[in-house]
Amino acid sequence: AQSVTQLDSQVPVFEEAPVELRCNYSSSVSVYLFWYVQYPNQGLQLLLKYLSGSTLVKGINGFEAEFNKSQTSFHLRKPSVHISDTAEYFCAVSKGSSNTGKLIFGQGTTLQVKP
């Protein structure tokens, strides 16, 4: 069975500082990996995804993530955060198949950007 662990429930950071949100997964098969963002009182929005190919994935709003198969990790990074990045971030994993429908989310990490 697949599972996802987000290692930090809250990450406070000052504006313009770099940030890393950590995600580890477990799976016995190849996987697709995702990061979603949820702004207050809204649904989720896809930030980026890893399906195959380059292990460094770039997403929207300046975020990027690196797929590390040996460490089963998919950490999200941004070199300089803005106040507007304050939100909840979710890592998710699915079986690495083009027609898969099942998706497992982590518990979420709240990013709090302070001025």
Place this chain on the structure above:
Amino acid sequence: EAQVTQNPRYLITVTGKKLTVTCSQNMNHEYMSWYRQDPGLGLRQIYYSMNVEVTDKGDVPEGYKVSRKEKRNFPLILESPSPNQTSLYFCASSFTGVGQPQHFGDGTRLSIL
């Protein structure tokens, strides 16, 4: 405008009174899914549908039913709601599955007393 529409947005009801949360998308997506969001647990998948008349269980299907008679609609049915189903529910859709970006609705907050 491309969107996933959920109704109602908020509902307070009582134990055992059947309810349906509707979900409709206007993007001709084949894949639709329901999630519940609870503090500290993230999102958990309830049911998903790869296409019309094709549905499958997610991680937490107990106490829920779904149907997919038309491509655009994917209602979530609680036949006999209980307080542990009090949660924030999201419907999502994508073209062919989770490998494609999912479009999420704005959520439905259910309170079961």
